[in-house]
Every structure is written in structure tokens, then in C-alpha cells.
Amino acid sequence: MSPALIGVDWGTSNLRAFRLSVTGAVLEQRDSDRGLLRVTDGDFEGVLRDVAGDWLDGTPVLMCGMVGARQGWREAPYIPCPADLQSLGAGLITVLPNVRIVPGLCMPADVLRGEETQILGALDDDQPVLAITPGTHSKWARAGGGRVDDFHTYPTGELFELLRTQSILARSIAGEAHDEAAFAQGVERALTAPGLLGLLFSVRADDLLGRRAPRTAGAYLSGLLIGAEVAEGLARAHGEIPPVVVIAGPRLAGLYCTALALAGVSAVRIVDGATAAARGLWRIYEATR
């Protein structure tokens, strides 16, 4: 089966390339750790050839993610929300003949890049959803009908790593093992407290008072942060919550499903990030034809 499109999801830390058939099915996938941080000489074309040179026989290439940032191959300006497949397709920038980059999206005080493709790829039909891409900078987007209506960023993963390793809380956290009960306790506290700031020091105090073993404190802190994200995300969606789509691998998706369930949200569908990216790239490509 001859490929119709090479799709590339090129982020800060990793790169993922897909060979897609004329129906958009993934024929082959390659993962690489040559994200933006490892392209120090600006030779993005060289990296693309190293990873997928044998695929580049004139087949069109469509890329999304930080490769379109200011510090990437070339900057693809942000498109304001609401934005649909057509407006993203119209905003593609060309870096080589046949090689194009999907722009990011912006809100009055927010930006994203790469998640637009995953979110549009994770839509099942025209029904509105609340799409969540958990991670370093989690995004919550309202989307549906091939369109992203709005979105909001929560730097949950970044804050977790900073607090876990660099703050005074680090002295009360041992190891990275998961502990379901401690995670759930953190989520529940975050869902009922007036805010996150006044919860963080409990990680330290619980240790000093002999109330929590340091080996479960990391999971508890993770619960506090993901719980705060869920509480805020649901508050910002005010009113009826549409079905939720979590775009993540199994481990992270499981944490979010637990937190959402504790918050009373049980209509949750999980889509793997790679699947969502490949399908989104295909849909944006199709919208340009």
C-alpha cells in the first residue's frame, strides 16, 4: 500500500513519525528522542532525513508541535480560537517543497502548539467534548465538529517536578512509586479545599508530624496537583460537563480517570497520544485538499 502522507509530531523532547495510507491508517510509526532540545545546530532537515529519509520519496510531509515554535524549524504563527480544520489547513507554513508545519492556537491569554492536532484527531463525531491533554503543561479544550472552541493551560506536570525535586517538600518525599490511596487522598483534599496554595505544605507537615510515610508523599502531591487541575478545569467549564476525552498513555490517563471520577465525572474516553496525533495530522491534511 503506497503512503499518502508522512505525519510528524515533533515536540520539545521527542519526535514521532507516521507513514499514513490513503485512508489515513498508520502503516508504520517511528519514535525518536531527537526533540527540539537535541537539535542544537538548527539542522531540522537533517534530523527529518535521519529519522524518515527512506520515506521521503515525494510523499507530502505534515508536522505539528514545537517544530513550529520560534526556537523550532520556523515559526508558524498562532491561530486564534475558535479554529477548525480548515483554518488550521489554511495556516500551514511551508519549510521545504512538500514539507509543511501546522500552526498553534491562541486565546487572549494562552497558547498551545501540537495539542491542536491531537485534540482534533481525538474527536469521534460532531458532539462537543471536553478534551484534556495531561502533562507538563496540561491543556483543557472544548472541541467538537472539527473545531477547537477554547482552551486553558495548567502547568501541572512542571509544577509537580519542581516541587518534588527542588522545594522543601522534596525532603519529605522518597521515591517515585505510585500509591493509590495517597493519590486519592490528595485529589479529595484538592477537590474540597478553597485552593491549591494552602495544601502544598501539608506534604511537609504530615512528615514532620509522623502522619505520612515519605514513600507515599509523591503520590499524595501528585493527587493534590491533579485534583486542583480537575477542580479548576471543571469550574472553568461551568454548567454541564460534556463527555471528557483524555489524550494520554495508560499511566497518566489512569490518574486523570481516578481524579475525574472522584469529582463525579465518569463519562471519560481515553485516546492514546500517538493515535490522536496521527489522526489529527491526517484530518488537517485532508482539509487542505
Add this chain to the structure above:
Amino acid sequence: MSPALIGVDWGTSNLRAFRLSVTGAVLEQRDSDRGLLRVTDGDFEGVLRDVAGDWLDGTPVLMCGMVGARQGWREAPYIPCPADLQSLGAGLITVLPNVRIVPGLCMPADVLRGEETQILGALDDDQPVLAITPGTHSKWARAGGGRVDDFHTYPTGELFELLRTQSILARSIAGEAHDEAAFAQGVERALTAPGLLGLLFSVRADDLLGRRAPRTAGAYLSGLLIGAEVAEGLARAHGEIPPVVVIAGPRLAGLYCTALALAGVSAVRIVDGATAAARGLWRIYEATR
């Protein structure tokens, strides 16, 4: 005038010693940077002699702060709240003849050490107040009548430094100059948003979208964090807010007064931290006689 007490507020980074008269007035004050972090050989007695050896003619010494922590001179166990001058006085531990340490306070999931003395020293009369000691780990305490009823910790200062210097936000923050308008904007956003987590990334997005100059972004981030602390602190005090006492130097006190005023709280008294510590040490000492 012969001294009646040597008071020492001995924290993580600094040490402050007071010579107090028989009426509790400060006859002399000495500041040193030999906080716990600089006492690496455990010779606390040597440091006390270096700083105030010429004062130690048999006059009683009373110390508060991290000197009573596990990693200090000797651990002074936490006293549960509510706690008054008498229970603190009864909990003093003796490290040398005539040299004693004030214990810290605890709540079911919180601890403090040193602030108990400042808070009790900042009380004016028997009326209840909401006392705030802003800083690395801000404390909000309800207190009055020589008693601390309860308290809550907000690691606002620590989070500010981590985010300002170690997070992705650091790329959008230039310098440490204050900017009143940016600070106030941050406070106002924090007072009306459903939570802090979803506000942090705006520091980065505002820069990427050309909406904020990096030289005002530090003040804006400070406003977000102090605003979140004030919002949570007032929410936790639910109901009528008693008069507020801010225990801090002029710069930090000014920021908190601005944030409190934006939240509708205008009955605020400011007490300098050194004054509060000296007076608190004197009151605890008096309660033991």
C-alpha cells in the same frame, strides 16, 4: 538599665538578638547571618557566644525559631493549637542553664516554628485578629487574648522563587523591579479566578503573544501568588474577617496591604517582624514567672 532577658529569634537564614529591659523594652539589637544553614558543625553555643557573649552575664536567654527544630540546637516538640502564652511557657526546653527554647505549634496537618512568638508579640489587646506573617512559608493565624487559635501555611515565597527562576516562566521574566500595575493585575486575576494553577501559564503566554513586557512579569507573577494566598486565606477564615495584622518589613507589608485592599479588607495594622519577635519573647518569658 540592667537587662532582664536576652531574646533570640534564630531562623534558617538569620539570627536576631535583643537585650530587653525589666519592662521588656529593647535596649539593644544585633543582627547576624548565622542562621541554621551556616551552623554546619552543630556548635550553636559558640555562635550564641560570638553574637552575644558580652551580654551573657547570667541574664536568662530565651530563643525561638528553627533553633528548636530537629536540625537545630535541640528539638522542641510542637504544641497543639489552640495554645497560649502559658502553654508555650510550660513547653520551653532547656539547652543550657538559663538558656531555653520556645516550642513550635502544630495543627492536625500543619506546623510552624518562630511565628508563634511573632504572632503573640504582635497582639495589641484581647481582641481577635487575623495575623499574617508573609514570606517563604506565609502563616495565617487566628489569635487574640494571648492565644493562637489556629493557623494555616501558604508556601507563597518559596513557590515564587521556584517559578521565577526554575520554571518555563523564567524565560518570560526579566529583572526584579517592582511594577505596581502589573502586581495589581495579578492580584485581581487571582481574586476572581477559580484557582491559581490555571493562571500561572499566562506569564508565559502574555510574553509569547506580545501582551506583557518581561520586565513587569515578575511583579505580575508575585501578584498572582499573593492574590491566591489572600483569596484562600480569606476563604478559610469564612464569615466575618477580624482586623488583620501583617507582621513584616515595609516592602512585603506594602504588597500584602495592596492585595488585601483589592480583596476588600482595609482594617490592616503592620508590625515589624523584629518588634513582634522581641515583644513575643518577653511575653512568653513573663508567662513563666
